[in-house]
Amino acid sequence: MTVKTAMWPADDPAAVARAAEVLRRGGLVAFPTETVYGLGADALDAAAVGRIFAAKGRPADNPLIVHVAAPEQARALARSVPPAAEQLMSLWPGPLTLVLPRAEVVPDATTAGQDTVAVRIPGHPAALALLRACGRPLAAPSANRSGRPSPTTAQHVLADLDGVVDVILDGGACAVGLESTVVDATRPVPMVLRVGGLPVEALRTVVGAIDMLSGQDPQAMSRSPGLRHRHYAPRARVVLVAPGEAAAMGGPAVAVMSQQPRPPGFVGRWQVMPSALEGYAQALFAALRELDAPEVETIVVETVPEVGLGRAIADRLRRAAER
Ligand code: AMP
Ligand code: MG
Numbered sequence: 038m039t040v041k042t043a044m045w046p047a048d049d050p051a052a053v054a055r056a057a058e059v060l061r062r063g064g065l066v067a068f069p070t071e072t073v074y075g076l077g078a079d080a081l082d083a084a085a086v087g088r089i090f091a092a093k094g095r096p097a098d099n100p101l102i103v104h105v106a107a108p109e110q111a112r113a114l115a116r117s118v119p120p121a122a123e124q125l126m127s128l129w130p131g132p133l134t135l136v137l138p139r140a141e142v143v144p145d146a147t148t149a150g151q152d153t154v155a156v157r158i159p160g161h162p163a164a165l166a167l168l169r170a171c172g173r174p175l176a177a178p179s180a181n182r183s184g185r186p187s188p189t190t191a192q193h194v195l196a197d198l199d200g201v202v203d204v205i206l207d208g209g210a211c212a213v214g215l216e217s218t219v220v221d222a223t224r225p226v227p228m229v230l231r232v233g234g235l236p237v238e239a240l241r242t243v244v245g246a247i248d249m250l251s252g253q254d255p256q257a258m259s260r261s262p263g264l265r266h267r268h269y270a271p272r273a274r275v276v277l278v279a280p281g282e283a284a285a286m287g288g289p290a291v292a293v294m295s296q297q298p299r300p301p302g303f304v305g306r307w308q309v310m311p312s313a314l315e316g317y318a319q320a321l322f323a324a325l326r327e328l329d330a331p332e333v334e335t336i337v338v339e340t341v342p343e344v345g346l347g348r349a350i351a352d353r354l355r356r357a358a359e360r
Pocket of ligand 1: 099100101102136148151153154155177178179216219230231260261262263264
């Protein structure tokens with residue numbers, strides 16, 4: 038079934054009010070957050086949540102993040118809130134998702150049957166206005182077709198979901214550009230399940246100890262179901278190389294993402310990425326989409342140092358390069 042997708046300005050209160058009404062009736066609204074665009078539906082309405090999975094082609098075993106406007110609304114979705122979770126909530130609004138023990142009100146569709154629920158307060162004025170206007174928690178994964186690079190502009194959302202999403206609220210480019218950091222706060226020592234827009238260094242400022250989920254953990258897949266699936270991948274093959282190595286890899290079907298200037302005589306496309314990691318993160322998914330032109334067969338990416346936001350950037354690049 039196809040719908041006529043409307044594109045409305047995210048800073049128009051009347052448009053936000055109409056979008057909230059679409060959500061209350063069980064519809065799908067894509068909206069800007071500080072991380073990436075989210076594909077929202079009423080998190081407590083299993084049928085509406087089912088529409089998210091259908092629209093994205095998302096595997097049913099990959100649970101959704103529930104967005105709320107205030108900490109009380111998050112607590113109402115949880116059976117209990119462990120002390121470490123309370124401390125981490127002081128970092129909201131922001132690119133931080135907390136996994137909490139799930140309350141009865143949250144349907145299986147939203148959590149993919151897990152007995153935990155992932156929650157966050159987004160730090161974008163339009164997202165908060167929409168959440169307040171609609172008065173419901175909103176399940177909102179990234180508003181892309183499953184497996185594709187995440188959308189950081191309304192045009193990216195339209196390119197992937199035209200005809201399947203009812204409304205797109207256009208709020209321009211997202212400020213952070215990477216998905217939230219996901220932390221399992223049900224454990225005595227909280228554990229980072231997915232690195233993201235809030236660096237681990239920032240978590241350490243509010244909780245003493247924090248574990249990192251390792252790929253070697255035999256239970257990694259069940260702790261972080263999203264790890265199972267292919268992600269962030271353009272159509273072209275993505276190849277990662279060390280900084281300085283892309284210059285020798287030119288060719289008519291090659292595109293490069295590098296923090297260095299284009300070398301003289303280089304054949305192919307050369308995208309200069311920002312030298313600051315914040316700028317790099319913000320530009321990352323747009324660059325992957327932009328370089329994924331029909332004539333490009335290989336996107337060569339020079340890796341970034343794995344400190345601060347660099348960990349999340351490197352994670353997304355590695356997963357974009359997976360086949
Ligand atoms: P996305 O919304 O596409 O950015 O993906 C949501 C991420 O949150 C995925 O990596 C999920 O595995 C993770 N997630 C959501 N809910 C849970 C949960 N209850 N337990 C563990 N991870 C979760
Ligand atoms: Mg996603």
